[in-house]
Amino acid sequence: MSGRITIKTLAQDLGISHMTVSRALSDSSNVKRETRELVRKRAAELGYVKSAAATAMRGDGTRIVGLIVPNLVNEFYARFANTLALLCEDSDLHLITHLTNDDPERELIAMRKLRELDASAFITVPAPAEGEADARLYQGMHTVQFIRKRALPFDTDSLVVQDTGAIKEAVHHLAAKGHKRISYFGAHAALSSGRQRQTAFIEAMEENALPVAPELIQTAAPTFEVGAACAQAVVSGEVNASAIVCGGFEISNGALDACLRAGISMPDDVAFVGYGDPSFYRWIQGGVTTIALPIDELAQKALELLSPTKSEGVAAQECAFKAELVYRATA
Amino acid sequence: MSGRITIKTLAQDLGISHMTVSRALSDSSNVKRETRELVRKRAAELGYVKSAAATAMRGDGTRIVGLIVPNLVNEFYARFANTLALLCEDSDLHLITHLTNDDPERELIAMRKLRELDASAFITVPAPAEGEADARLYQGMHTVQFIRKRALPFDTDSLVVQDTGAIKEAVHHLAAKGHKRISYFGAHAALSSGRQRQTAFIEAMEENALPVAPELIQTAAPTFEVGAACAQAVVSGEVNASAIVCGGFEISNGALDACLRAGISMPDDVAFVGYGDPSFYRWIQGGVTTIALPIDELAQKALELLSPTKSEGVAAQECAFKAELVYRATA
DNA sequence: ATGAAAGCGCTAACAC
DNA sequence: GTGTTAGCGCTTTCAT
Numbered sequence: 001m002s003g004r005i006t007i008k009t010l011a012q013d014l015g016i017s018h019m020t021v022s023r024a025l026s027d028s029s030n031v032k033r034e035t036r037e038l039v040r041k042r043a044a045e046l047g048y049v050k051s052a053a054a055t056a057m058r059g060d061g062t063r064i065v066g067l068i069v070p071n072l073v074n075e076f077y078a079r080f081a082n083t084l085a086l087l088c089e090d091s092d093l094h095l096i097t098h099l100t101n102d103d104p105e106r107e108l109i110a111m112r113k114l115r116e117l118d119a120s121a122f123i124t125v126p127a128p129a130e131g132e133a134d135a136r137l138y139q140g141m142h143t144v145q146f147i148r149k150r151a152l153p154f155d156t157d158s159l160v161v162q163d164t165g166a167i168k169e170a171v172h173h174l175a176a177k178g179h180k181r182i183s184y185f186g187a188h189a190a191l192s193s194g195r196q197r198q199t200a201f202i203e204a205m206e207e208n209a210l211p212v213a214p215e216l217i218q219t220a221a222p223t224f225e226v227g228a229a230c231a232q233a234v235v236s237g238e239v240n241a242s243a244i245v246c247g248g249f250e251i252s253n254g255a256l257d258a259c260l261r262a263g264i265s266m267p268d269d270v271a272f273v274g275y276g277d278p279s280f281y282r283w284i285q286g287g288v289t290t291i292a293l294p295i296d297e298l299a300q301k302a303l304e305l306l307s308p309t310k311s312e313g314v315a316a317q318e319c320a321f322k323a324e325l326v327y328r329a330t331a
Numbered sequence: 332m333s334g335r336i337t338i339k340t341l342a343q344d345l346g347i348s349h350m351t352v353s354r355a356l357s358d359s360s361n362v363k364r365e366t367r368e369l370v371r372k373r374a375a376e377l378g379y380v381k382s383a384a385a386t387a388m389r390g391d392g393t394r395i396v397g398l399i400v401p402n403l404v405n406e407f408y409a410r411f412a413n414t415l416a417l418l419c420e421d422s423d424l425h426l427i428t429h430l431t432n433d434d435p436e437r438e439l440i441a442m443r444k445l446r447e448l449d450a451s452a453f454i455t456v457p458a459p460a461e462g463e464a465d466a467r468l469y470q471g472m473h474t475v476q477f478i479r480k481r482a483l484p485f486d487t488d489s490l491v492v493q494d495t496g497a498i499k500e501a502v503h504h505l506a507a508k509g510h511k512r513i514s515y516f517g518a519h520a521a522l523s524s525g526r527q528r529q530t531a532f533i534e535a536m537e538e539n540a541l542p543v544a545p546e547l548i549q550t551a552a553p554t555f556e557v558g559a560a561c562a563q564a565v566v567s568g569e570v571n572a573s574a575i576v577c578g579g580f581e582i583s584n585g586a587l588d589a590c591l592r593a594g595i596s597m598p599d600d601v602a603f604v605g606y607g608d609p610s611f612y613r614w615i616q617g618g619v620t621t622i623a624l625p626i627d628e629l630a631q632k633a634l635e636l637l638s639p640t641k642s643e644g645v646a647a648q649e650c651a652f653k654a655e656l657v658y659r660a661t662a
Numbered sequence: 663a664t665g666a667a668a669g670c671g672c673t674a675a676c677a678c
Numbered sequence: 679g680t681g682t683t684a685g686c687g688c689t690t691t692c693a694t
Binding site: 004006007008018019022023026050051053054055057058060 | 686687690
């Protein structure tokens with residue numbers, strides 16, 4: 001039972017040529033109205049669906065697009081994937097999501113698999129990696145970098161968050177509340193985004209004439225564990241700070257977890273500014289003050305950049321969306 | 332720049348037949364070691380990847396599997412998708428995730444798109460719908476039903492959670508604490524899972540000789556809004572109940588949100604048993620008591636059921652995993 | 663208005 | 679050990 005209904009099956013069933021069937025189904029002009037309706041009706045009855053493989057092999061484009069993110073557990077990525085998936089559905093695109101766990105090896109595998117399927121475009125949160133990536137992996141797929149940017153031997157579109165304003169605002173806010181020793185937890189400078197956030201934090205501290213002691217700036221891999229460890233150092237008194245500003249999704253969750261585990265009260269024991277605004281932040285200690293990203297706008301733009309209609313040859317563009325500081329109870 | 336490297340490109344480049352290239356790359360026996368290595372080297376240099384479309388068109392199977400879930404915002408689905416995606420990556424399967432928002436129309440579209448791509452199998456959380464589904468949509472794809480089961484004109488594998496034990500345990504626990512008016516919020520009986528949970532709740536109430544007043548049993552669509560409305564009725568005093576047991580992911584989140592918004596203290600004002608154990612539940616009011624599902628085991632089994640190796644013709648199997656009541660502070 | 667042929671990338675089945 | 683042919687489903691091009 002190979003079973004699949006093809007235009008040839010249909011043609012045989014109707015006693016006509018498969019070409020007539022093809023034309024009838026693709027709305028071509030040169031088919032008798034009568035024939036077309038007959039074919040369509042029978043196709044619907046039999047549950048015919050066009051083979052994407054055959055279309056792809058003809059070189060007509062696959063309408064497959066890829067999304068490569070670290071994970072779907074972090075609510076930011078989950079929400080972004082969720083919105084993008086719905087938008088792709090509505091644009092008749094096949095979205096394939098790959099996870100990297102921020103491991104460059106997994107990222108390579110994901111890209112190879114997208115290339116196997118001849119994906120027309122993909123959007124990726126590049127995993128932290130040393131050196132330049134292999135250009136061959138990108139052959140034939142329109143690339144959009146998301147959140148972070150990796151050094152590449154060619155230009156790509158990019159979709160990033162302009163969060164330096166919100167980070168500075170957080171520092172100013174904390175300074176106005178009288179905090180002098182403010183600590184920053186963020187990704188290391190190997191990530192373009194990490195470097196920028198850190199710079200913004202330091203500038204804001206200096207603008208407030210606050211000390212930027214080295215132990216206040218904690219940068220490492222952007223993981224839950226790193227965030228937890230950094231916060232642990234603060235709540236244990238190992239690092240002397242009265243406020244925390246987070247510069248990454250996972251780091252923020254980890255830091256929050258450590259604070260709550262330690263039973264501290266925010267902002268009384270430590271003032272806390274999170275990053276990424278997962279929905280449950282509003283439920284924690286009266287609401288976690290946080291740096292919120294415009295997820296729906298990002299996804300909308302992502303769809304636009306991924307759409308096959310996007311004309312080739314146009315210069316690569318960088319789209320930046322502003323993050324916003326959401327004031328709640330913890331800072 | 333049509334650019335794609337094919338076995339013919341390679342063959343021409345090396346001055347040999349494309350069949351030799353094919354054999355060399357697929358480890359076939361009849362190739363000179365020397366030739367094979369040469370071909371492999373050149374293929375790697377040029378960044379050759381096998382066309383999945385061509386393989387699919389030959390009828391060799393696509394290794395594409397689908398996942399159809401209501402959304403990725405609910406942490407249960409997100410974690411399940413996350414784990415399954417990693418497992419699929421490791422099994423060299425292409426996983427395509429589709430979202431339904433519990434809308435049967437979206438579900439239909441998702442299935443048609445999977446069929447276009449000739450997916451070999453898919454796992455679905457069926458959207459709540461009336462009547463029997465159209466069997467033609469399932470043609471050619473191995474089907475696994477997840478969490479819920481829809482009436483179908485044929486048997487399918489299924490992967491469900493046996494949560495009646497945990498629900499009963501929750502009721503016994505609350506009864507032992509002296510609660511007499513316990514309210515249950517769950518999905519309506521159109522969902523197989525909803526019916527079972529409700530029955531379990533009622534049985535447990537009767538076992539404790541507690542009243543099962545109609546207003547205590549709230550069943551409707553499994554949404555955040557429904558959960559919020561049900562809980563609102565309790566905290567406002569409109570429904571007289573001292574404890575809440577939730578029987579659905581979104582319902583649980585909605586109910587929790589309403590309780591927290593109302594500023595109530597759990598379990599003193601109302602005892603609360605959630606459903607699904609998202610990670611942040613442990614951060615709310617000292618920890619939300621909840622019914623936890625074994626996500627990793629579910630995903631592992633899902634992979635097994637989806638794997639193309641699964642022999643055809645074997646009778647459909649139902650795999651059930653036990654949910655577990657996790658005691659925390661709110662009940 | 664309809665049909666026949668060719669070709670997209672790949673491999674099973676045959677030559678040799 | 680290597681080459682040739684054919685065919686998977688579809689549409690473009692060229693007949694009829």
